Amino acid sequence: MNFKQDFFEQLSGFYSQVYPTPITQPHWLGWSDDAAKLIGLTQPNDELLMQLSGNIAAPDASYYAQVYSGHQFGGYTPRLGDGRSIIMGEATGPHGAWDVALKGAGPTPYSRQGDGRAVMRSAVREFLISEALAALDVPTSRALAVIGSDLPVWRETQEQAAITVRLAKSHIRFGHFEYFCHSEQGRTEKLTQLVNFTLAQHFPHLSADKAGYVQWFNEVVESTAKMIAHWQSIGFAHGVMNTDNMSILGDSFDFGPFAFIDTFKEDFICNHSDHQGRYAFGQQPGIGLWNLQCLAQALSPVIASDDLVAALNRYQTHLVAHYVELMAQKLGFDYQVSQHQQDLTLIGQLTTLLEANQLDYTQSLRQFGQIDIHSQHSSLRDNMIDVDGFDQWFSRYQQRVGNVADMRQWQAQRNGVNPKYVLRNYLAQEAIIDIEERGDNRKLKQIQSVLAQPFAEHAEFEDFAKRPPEWGQGLIMSCSS
Numbered sequence: 040m041n042f043k044q045d046f047f048e049q050l051s052g053f054y055s056q057v058y059p060t061p062i063t064q065p066h067w068l069g070w071s072d073d074a075a076k077l078i079g080l081t082q083p084n085d086e087l088l089m090q091l092s093g094n095i096a097a098p099d100a101s102y103y104a105q106v107y108s109g110h111q112f113g114g115y116t117p118r119l120g121d122g123r124s125i126i127m128g129e130a131t132g133p134h135g136a137w138d139v140a141l142k143g144a145g146p147t148p149y150s151r152q153g154d155g156r157a158v159m160r161s162a163v164r165e166f167l168i169s170e171a172l173a174a175l176d177v178p179t180s181r182a183l184a185v186i187g188s189d190l191p192v193w194r195e196t197q198e199q200a201a202i203t204v205r206l207a208k209s210h211i212r213f214g215h216f217e218y219f220c221h222s223e224q225g226r227t228e229k230l231t232q233l234v235n236f237t238l239a240q241h242f243p244h245l246s247a248d249k250a251g252y253v254q255w256f257n258e259v260v261e262s263t264a265k266m267i268a269h270w271q272s273i274g275f276a277h278g279v280m281n282t283d284n285m286s287i288l289g290d291s292f293d294f295g296p297f298a299f300i301d302t303f304k305e306d307f308i309c310n311h312s313d314h315q316g317r318y319a320f321g322q323q324p325g326i327g328l329w330n331l332q333c334l335a336q337a338l339s340p341v342i343a344s345d346d347l348v349a350a351l352n353r354y355q356t357h358l359v360a361h362y363v364e365l366m367a368q369k370l371g372f373d374y375q376v377s378q379h380q381q382d383l384t385l386i387g388q389l390t391t392l393l394e395a396n397q398l399d400y401t402q403s404l405r406q407f408g409q410i411d412i413h414s415q416h417s418s419l420r421d422n423m424i425d426v427d428g429f430d431q432w433f434s435r436y437q438q439r440v441g442n443v444a445d446m447r448q449w450q451a452q453r454n455g456v457n458p459k460y461v462l463r464n465y466l467a468q469e470a471i472i473d474i475e476e477r478g479d480n481r482k483l484k485q486i487q488s489v490l491a492q493p494f495a496e497h498a499e500f501e502d503f504a505k506r507p508p509e510w511g512q513g514l515i516m517s518c519s520s
């Protein structure tokens with residue numbers, strides 16, 4: 040790995056230097072060739088294993104934990120920081136610079152009561168979902184590897200520690216700006232320094248002046264809206280949309296109790312601790328705005344409030360536009376800005392039908408690849424209990440799609456955007472159980488390779504596209520990780 044150390048060198052006072060605490064008996068549980076390519080790596084090897092498990096230092100790495108704060112479930116925590124993630128620096132490769140973070144690498148000055156560790160099940164889930172979302176073209180942090188160990192850690196019971204090696208274009212979160220706004224008591228030097236660094240590193244097309252700042256915030260609003268539009272379009276619930284888990288680049292970030300919806304349910308909750316449903320699937324667009332409002336407040340010392348409000352006011356338009364555009368591709372009609380509102384209604388009627396008929400979201404959308412738009416009959420229709428309701432919707436939908444000259448091509452296009460395979464919770468759970476009980480990571484590798492091509496057919500792994508078995512329905516994940 041070739042590192043540069045821009046954050047470390049330019050932002051002293053924004054982190055604490057801290058070394059990983061080695062884990063014992065480190066071994067590769069998972070490795071992503073696709074992520075490796077981003078930073079110019081090819082094969083896993085023993086030296087890399089020793090480096091990424093914290094057993095030996097990597098040349099040119101600086102080890103540090105960043106400080107930030109954040110709104111967690113609506114309440115402000117003035118100081119959080121990386122309690123279990125240690126960044127080695129920015130690895131440079133053919134695809135730019137990527138922070139390499141060892142998540143679960145041991146205690147840091149921000150660990151509070153925590154042990155600085157991650158348990159194997161959560162490390163495996165983060166590894167799988169990072170790479171699966173990337174293959175679905177969703178903006179996301181990546182995972183190079185997951186490393187197992189025999190180090191015991193205590194949660195509700197004794198478990199084994201593991202490390203996810205995360206790659207992210209940046210680890211700067213909304214919470215970074217909140218921290219340097221609220222802790223500096225009116226002084227704006229550090230906040231300005233952080234904004235300037237963010238612009239120089241990640242928004243080089245913008246100038247470090249008032250106009251550049253305003254444009255930057257507008258871009259953050261849009262990329263956040265875009266990310267959430269992606270989530271809604273694929274039926275992904277993040278589960279912990281605290282402001283410290285919101286990347287300033289609009290990348291999906293920090294994967295804990297996330298889930299893909301199986302049977303469609305607008306108010307689906309995946310986080311065991313989310314008693315109020317604050318982060319329910321259907322709440323995500325609104326929470327995105329709420330989080331951006333927190334960010335806007337943190338930036339108010341350096342950006343005029345009228346400009347912040349104007350940018351926030353565009354959030355909903357961005358979100359709807361991106362969502363409708365993605366859904367239009369999935370459903371096979373041309374995206375037109377002037378049609379937004381009608382299209383949104385048409386899409387909403389479909390999801391209402393899916394919910395009322397208790398249908399699986401991923402499977403149902405995949406069936407658009409078999410629809411003949413000129414015929415009333417389809418496998419999707421066969422699955423409906425409310426056939427009349429569906430027929431009414433379908434004729435409106437037929438009108439919207441219009442004539443299709445080449446039906447086969449149209450169907451192939453639908454299959455190219457509606458995944459057959461997503462990381463259903465029960466699949467991740469099966470991989471975890473095999474590792475837990477037998478140290479066997481073959482299932483993990485199979486799931487990873489299928490999800491790397493989620494739009495393709497994988498005849499051998501047809502089962503991975505199935506609805507969950509009874510034990511795996513509505514699995515709700517605990518926050519303990």
Ligand SMILES: Nc1ncnc2c1ncn2[C@@H]1O[C@H](COP(=O)(O)OP(=O)(O)OP(=O)(O)O)[C@@H](O)[C@H]1O
Pocket residue numbers: 119120121122123124142149150151152153154155156157279283284292293294295520
């Ligand atoms: N086992 C732990 N030991 C120490 N700190 C922890 C532990 N688990 C979580 N934290 C800290 O609690 C805060 C909230 O945790 P959260 O689950 O959002 O983040 P995370 O999953 O640990 O990391 P990241 O946001 O970098 O993906 C963070 O500051 C995190 O570092």
Ligand SMILES: [Mg+2]
Pocket residue numbers: 283284293
């Ligand atoms: Mg977090």
